[in-house]
Amino acid sequence: MASESNITTESYLPEGMPLPAPMPDGLDAPFWEGTRAHTLLVQRCNACGTFQFGPEWICHKCRSSDVGWAQCSGRGKVYAFERVWHPVHKALRDKGPYLITLVELPDAGNVRMVGNLLGDPQQDVKIGDDVEVVWEDHQDVTLVQWRRPGQ
Amino acid sequence: MTDYSIKDKVAIVGIGETRYYKAGQAPVSEFQLALEAIQKAVADAGLRIEDVDGFASYSDDRNDPTRLAGALGIPQIQFSNMHWGGGGGGMAGAVGNAAAAVVAGYAKHVVAFRALAQGQFGRFGQGHAGARVRGAAAYTAPYGLMSPAQMFAMRTQRFMHEHKISQEALCGISLASYKHAQENPRAVMYGRPFTRESYYNARWIVEPFRLFDCCQENDGAAAVVLTRADRARDLRHKPVYLMAAAQGTGYRQWVPAHNDPDYATSNFKTLAPRLYDMAGIGPKDVDVAQVYENFTGGVLMSLVEHGLCDADEAEAFCTNGNLEWPNGKLPLNTSGGNLAEAYMHGLELVLEGVRQLRGDSTCQVKDARVCLVAAGPMVSPVSNLLLRN
Numbered sequence: 248m249a250s251e252s253n254i255t256t257e258s259y260l261p262e263g264m265p266l267p268a269p270m271p272d273g274l275d276a277p278f279w280e281g282t283r284a285h286t287l288l289v290q291r292c293n294a295c296g297t298f299q300f301g302p303e304w305i306c307h308k309c310r311s312s313d314v315g316w317a318q319c320s321g322r323g324k325v326y327a328f329e330r331v332w333h334p335v336h337k338a339l340r341d342k343g344p345y346l347i348t349l350v351e352l353p354d355a356g357n358v359r360m361v362g363n364l365l366g367d368p369q370q371d372v373k374i375g376d377d378v379e380v381v382w383e384d385h386q387d388v389t390l391v392q393w394r395r396p397g398q
Numbered sequence: 399m400t401d402y403s404i405k406d407k408v409a410i411v412g413i414g415e416t417r418y419y420k421a422g423q424a425p426v427s428e429f430q431l432a433l434e435a436i437q438k439a440v441a442d443a444g445l446r447i448e449d450v451d452g453f454a455s456y457s458d459d460r461n462d463p464t465r466l467a468g469a470l471g472i473p474q475i476q477f478s479n480m481h482w483g484g485g486g487g488g489m490a491g492a493v494g495n496a497a498a499a500v501v502a503g504y505a506k507h508v509v510a511f512r513a514l515a516q517g518q519f520g521r522f523g524q525g526h527a528g529a530r531v532r533g534a535a536a537y538t539a540p541y542g543l544m545s546p547a548q549m550f551a552m553r554t555q556r557f558m559h560e561h562k563i564s565q566e567a568l569c570g571i572s573l574a575s576y577k578h579a580q581e582n583p584r585a586v587m588y589g590r591p592f593t594r595e596s597y598y599n600a601r602w603i604v605e606p607f608r609l610f611d612c613c614q615e616n617d618g619a620a621a622v623v624l625t626r627a628d629r630a631r632d633l634r635h636k637p638v639y640l641m642a643a644a645q646g647t648g649y650r651q652w653v654p655a656h657n658d659p660d661y662a663t664s665n666f667k668t669l670a671p672r673l674y675d676m677a678g679i680g681p682k683d684v685d686v687a688q689v690y691e692n693f694t695g696g697v698l699m700s701l702v703e704h705g706l707c708d709a710d711e712a713e714a715f716c717t718n719g720n721l722e723w724p725n726g727k728l729p730l731n732t733s734g735g736n737l738a739e740a741y742m743h744g745l746e747l748v749l750e751g752v753r754q755l756r757g758d759s760t761c762q763v764k765d766a767r768v769c770l771v772a773a774g775p776m777v778s779p780v781s782n783l784l785l786r787n
């Protein structure tokens with residue numbers, strides 16, 4: 248999955264956007280360490296196999312506290328999307344529309360992740376479209392982005 | 399139906415509001431606005447300020463009961479309560495909590511209120527200012543998903559996809575509010591005639607929301623007074639009784655990164671059946687509806703989840719003037735609501751429900767007996783009320 252072709256240092260949104268940082272309590276550190284290593288990890292219960300995202304201290308299905316992390320393929324489907332014309336963050340002012348997609352991951356219990364859909368912001372998007380992960384590297388953190396397969 | 403309910407035991411006996419202003423334009427402080435609305439509601443009921451012994455609010459209202467009681471010289475407070483959750487999800491919940499306090503005997507005359515002066519305290523809908531975001535925001539904000547419009551457009555897009563609903567349904571909901579505001583001199587959008595063309599000529603905010611799918615931001619305050627049904631009959635106005643009140647949220651709603659198992663929902667699927675069950679009526683008994691519009695998409699889902707129309711027929715239901723007074727099948731947001739009267743986090747919708755059942759609305763539905771009030775769609779928790787005269 249960590250082939251050169253799905254790694255970029257070019258950010259989709261302009262510089263100055265807020266970047267993620269792990270929670271001080273360590274709950275989501277494995278997820279962000281995973282993205283840094285270009286590996287998509289989703290929390291999975293070691294007791295009953297249920298996936299959950301975002302991470303939690305216990306499994307929402309069986310309440311076991313024995314929850315681990317599973318690597319998934321990084322292939323997903325557009326569950327919903329939106330084209331933003333009126334940004335609210337100052338870094339985005341006058342930067343034109345951009346696309347946000349909510350991606351469903353069939354090999355991780357259909358958990359969902361939010362990211363941008365790379366490419367033309369005016370492109371035609373349909374719910375159900377196939378997408379794959381792109382690693383957007385910043386100085387000390389890596390964002391999870393999405394593109395059409397093989398784009 | 400359970401015997402343990404508030405049904406018909408409590409009435410709204412007074413309503414009061416300040417003038418409603420565009421955001422940041424109130425000439426006085428938020429606290430002064432709260433004092434004015436509360437005093438007007440108590441006077442409207444024909445009660446004395448000294449009779450008030452409880453306060454309920456929501457959305458972390460900044461005007462706490464201790465300061466209010468001190469400023470108003472209230473002899474004793476017997477109940478004070480804050481409903482959890484941001485936005486307007488707790489609007490009906492605050493009224494329901496006030497009613498519960500009355501039925502429990504904690505207090506006799508409870509005021510539910512909301513005051514907002516965003517000029518004084520900053521606006522809603524702004525982005526994260528910090529360079530780093532943690533927790534649930536870390537999965538959304540770096541991708542430019544920050545504002546309420548951006549959070550709710552995603553759900554709405556999914557709902558419209560699932561039920562093959564076009565922009566026309568959202569337009570129909572927006573038109574109803576703006577048209578009703580033209581009859582209501584209190585409305586901030588009074589005197590701003592509005593057409594289908596105005597709707598479609600407005601810019602996109604975030605697809606599928608255009609400008610007039612989004613609520614206003616306003617300064618002002620609103621309040622209602624609740625008391626026991628047997629006391630209500632001796633007061634100034636015809637009492638408006640609470641048939642039912644519900645609050646809460648469905649299974650794993652608002653877990654991080656839009657992972658709610660049931661995603662395209664207003665979050666009323668568990669509340670609406672409980673509400674009707676408590677009231678002992680069904681959707682067909684609703685004569686007029688006041689449904690919180692943060693965004694039109696939430697109204698669409700709320701109408702469906704309250705059984706007022708079928709999801710797959712929602713587009714036809716929301717168009718062709720069906721939501722418009724006086725000839726529509728179900729007049730909706732008859733004061734103009736959050737979109738066009740004022741964004742008092744929805745409490746103005748409770749006041750309008752009371753007006754409809756007193757026969758005082760500027761878009762009075764003939765022989766209105768039952769009004770639905772729904773609060774805060776697509777958030778968690780949400781809340782709702784059924785009122786009757």
Ligand SMILES: [Zn+2]
Pocket residue numbers: 292293294295296297306307308309310311
């Ligand atoms: Zn488990």
